[in-house]
Amino acid sequence: METIQLNTSVIIIGAGPAGAGTSFFLTKYGIPHIVIEKDTFPRDKVCGDACSGKTALVINRANPEWLTEILADAKQFLPSWGITFVAPNGKALEIPFSPNRTPETKAPGFTVPRLVLDNFLFGKMQSEYCNIFQNASVSQIDNTGSMVTALMMHDGVNYEIKAPIIVGADGDKSIVRKKFLSESIAPKTYAIGLRGYYQGVTGLHKENYIELHFLPEMLPGYLWIFPLPNGMANVGVGILSERVRKKKINLREQMLYAIKNNPDIAPRFANATLTGKIQGWGLPLGMTRQPISGDNFILTGDAAALIDPFSGEGIGNALYSGMLAAAAIKEAQTPNNFSAGFLKTAYDDVFYKRIGEELQISAALQRLCKYSWLFNFVVNKAQKSASLRNTISCMFTDMDLREQLSKPSFYLKILMNR
Ligand SMILES: Cc1cc2nc3c(=O)[nH]c(=O)nc-3n(C[C@H](O)[C@H](O)[C@H](O)COP(=O)(O)OP(=O)(O)OC[C@H]3O[C@@H](n4cnc5c(N)ncnc54)[C@H](O)[C@@H]3O)c2cc1C
Structure with a gap:
């Protein structure tokens, strides 16, 4: 069978928030790129669906009109004004995100099903610089000195795509990470999360505060209840995998037990119904600094293990790392230097200078x-x-x-x- 040869400046594997963030800024810099995505959009992703100020910040930097669109569409993107912490003793603490708010203040966070958010971001990736292959499968990635080659099958056709750099934006089970980093770094710190969509949960905050319930049996993890548009709520649990293994916890049973029996939570679910299935996925946490680039590759988002270890937020860091990856690639283009040394300075060091301290503090809080x-x-x-x-x-x-x-x-x- 014939193989089509394509040359480009950047290959991105994955079109989630990390891939979208990279693509937005490559387009801004006029850098042609090819995105390879294994699913077809709109596609779902197991998540709590809560977006922090960092998500809004990157979207606004990519294009302020996109954020205006989001803020004007409360039917899909529900504005959230704060957070409720519930301590192990059951006492609740309501904390507004904007303590000194004025009538002009916009909600700093929002919730939105990932089916909707990722499809929104995917739509914004379309540009003359971005060539997207969906429903495509990568069979091999090779690094031949100064070039990376990805072999891909799409619509029954084989492609060989060459570029001086590849961006791994392919999530928790990243094949780019596996190919380039497998032997050289310590294992990732993991949490595991489950989420279900419920209709009819009562007692939600009138300003859509997200809720974290630190139940004694889940520490240092928590159960969350995040209000969503249309009377829905995203309900889930996140807990360190190590604890699940050691204590032989059945996470699904533990989540359903809390919903049925916890004296503060159960009455709120008396008339609630689960829509669809409870689903699980891994959370690669950013507990310590690790290499996130090397010769001819950059890792972003979950592929780089950048989820906040305390809050479990990863969408903002995925977008943010994509933004910085694009800037590093732009910097590397003029000297045509995609070496590990150059990318470490242009990407790893910049990322950890801006976000490293935040991750460190969150790791300490989690402990x-x-x-x-x-x-x-x-x-x-x-x-x-x-x-x-x-x-x-x-x-x-x-x-x-x-x-x-x-x-x-x-x-x-x-x-x-x-
Ligand atoms: C239970 C749970 C709850 C969470 N709650 C929150 C929350 O409330 N707020 C928050 O900010 N974060 C949350 N997170 C974390 C968040 O979901 C991730 O950090 C975020 O999705 C990372 O974005 P990404 O683009 O790096 O990866 P992904 O969103 O996983 O996107 C990766 C993309 O790559 C594609 N892909 C994968 N492999 C290949 C391949 N071989 N070839 C081509 N394409 C490929 C996938 O189809 C996908 O589209 C949660 C995570 C879990 C598991």
Whole structure:
């Protein structure tokens, strides 16, 4: 059978948020690229469906009109104004994302089924610089010195695609990561998550606060209830795989048990119905700095294991890493230098300078979360102290403040009531 040869500047494997983020900015820089996606859009992705300010930030940088479109469409993208933490002792702490809000303030976060979000992003990838193959299967990737070659089958036709760089945006089970990084790095830290869509959950916040319930049996993980448009809610659990293995936890049973029996949660599900199946997927967490590029390749999003270890958010980091990957590729083009050394400086170092500290703080918080007494203590104090609630609220945008959370002096100050 004939093989069609294609040459391009960049090959991207995967058209989720990481692939879309890379593609948006390559298009902005006028860099031609080919995207290979194994599914056909619209396609679903197991997720909590909550998007933070970072998602909005990257979309806005790609094209402010796209964010305006999102913010104007509350029927699909539900604005969320805050978060409710429920401590292991059952006490709830409501924290607004924007403590100093004015009538002009836009909601910093939103929830949207991934079926809708990813299809929205996919639609925005269409450009004269972007050539997308959906429902395509990659059989082989080779690195031959200065070039990467991907062999792909699409619509019964074989393709051989060559480029000086390949971007792995192919998620948790990345074939690009496997090909280029398999032997050289420590195993990823993993969490496992399950989610189901429910209709008719009661007691949701009137401003669509997302809810994290830190149930004692799940620490340092949690059960979430995220309101969605049309009276739906995304309900799920996320927990470290290591804990699942060690304690032989049946996660599905544990989630359904909490929904049926937890005194704070069960009454809210009395008339709720599950739509579709409860589904699971892995969360590769960004616990420590790892290489995320090398000779002729860059990894982005879940392929690079960049999920926030405390909140479980990965959409924002996937888009953000895609944005930085495109900038690094632009930088590498003029000297035509796609070597590991160049990409480390242009991509890894830039990414970790901007996001590394945030990931580190979240990793420290995740470790602290296993102490239920500490969680109970902070929530008890915050329930009584408006200034502590305000401090926690400001931590969503102020990294220096958030860092305080991982230091013993913060808890000592609370203890001393200062
Ligand atoms: C249960 C759960 C709940 C979560 N909740 C949240 C949340 O509420 N908020 C949040 O921000 N994050 C959440 N996350 C994390 C988030 O889902 C991921 O971080 C995010 O999807 C990463 O985007 P990505 O583009 O890197 O990967 P993906 O979204 O997985 O996209 C990868 C794409 O690559 C394609 N692909 C894979 N292999 C190949 C191949 N061989 N060839 C071609 N194409 C391929 C896939 O079809 C897919 O389209 C959650 C994750 C889980 C599992």
